Amino acid sequence: MYKIVMLGPPGSGKGTQAKFLAKELNIPAISTGKIFRDAMRKGSELGLKVKDRMDAGILIDDELTNQIVKERLQQSDTVNGYILDGYPRSIPQVKFLESLDSITHAINVDSSDEIVMKRIASRRMCKECGANFNILFKPTKVENVCDKCNGELYIRSDSKPDSVKERIATYHEVGDPILKYYREKKLLVDINGEPSIEEVWNEVKDKLKI
Numbered sequence: 001m002y003k004i005v006m007l008g009p010p011g012s013g014k015g016t017q018a019k020f021l022a023k024e025l026n027i028p029a030i031s032t033g034k035i036f037r038d039a040m041r042k043g044s045e046l047g048l049k050v051k052d053r054m055d056a057g058i059l060i061d062d063e064l065t066n067q068i069v070k071e072r073l074q075q076s077d078t079v080n081g082y083i084l085d086g087y088p089r090s091i092p093q094v095k096f097l098e099s100l101d102s103i104t105h106a107i108n109v110d111s112s113d114e115i116v117m118k119r120i121a122s123r124r125m126c127k128e129c130g131a132n133f134n135i136l137f138k139p140t141k142v143e144n145v146c147d148k149c150n151g152e153l154y155i156r157s158d159s160k161p162d163s164v165k166e167r168i169a170t171y172h173e174v175g176d177p178i179l180k181y182y183r184e185k186k187l188l189v190d191i192n193g194e195p196s197i198e199e200v201w202n203e204v205k206d207k208l209k210i
């Protein structure tokens with residue numbers, strides 16, 4: 001059985017690999033963002049708490065995040081395993097997850113800061129329809145024009161260099177201790193996230209023996 005957590009810097013492509021794994025293993029890929037949205041939609045007590053905090057612009061703390069993940073992992077679709085993307089994001093979250101269940105693999109889809117910077121800086125979004133593009137991997141037919149609606153493309157504020165630098169610094173601050181923790185537990189699987197999506201996927205399959 002595979003109970004996987006996906007780790008790695010923003011822009012490493014871990015979300016894409018999580019989706020591939022979910023399809024290949026026929027288990028759910030659970031992203032924290034989606035857990036929050038689902039809990040809010042269901043209108044559960046915890047979901048309502050998340051909504052209150054989000055509406056007020058308050059950060060979702062470890063305790064609430066942990067309870068939300070616990071609630072999600074109790075759903076029946078996780079009985080044959082699951083992939084967590086975006087959780088755990090702190091050592092208290094790591095310890096909480098450990099108290100709930102024994103994960104089998106912590107996959108570290110790694111990329112150098114330089115490559116992460118370049119990939120995120122290449123992201124573009126359509127002003128009109130919100131479609132996402134990347135001038136490196138998914139360029140539009142006409143430069144700066146949306147393929148879907150001909151809208152103008154722009155760079156989101158969180159894709160601008162200063163913001164990306166900050167996100168990478170935060171990632172190392174909170175992410176490095178998590179990698180160290182799972183490495184010591186012999187659960188960490190190091191994957192080079194720098195080659196093409198297909199090459200990364202082949203390495204994931206090789207190392208997980210699937």
Ligand SMILES: [Zn+2]
Pocket residue numbers: 126127128129130131146147148149150151
């Ligand atoms: Zn568009």
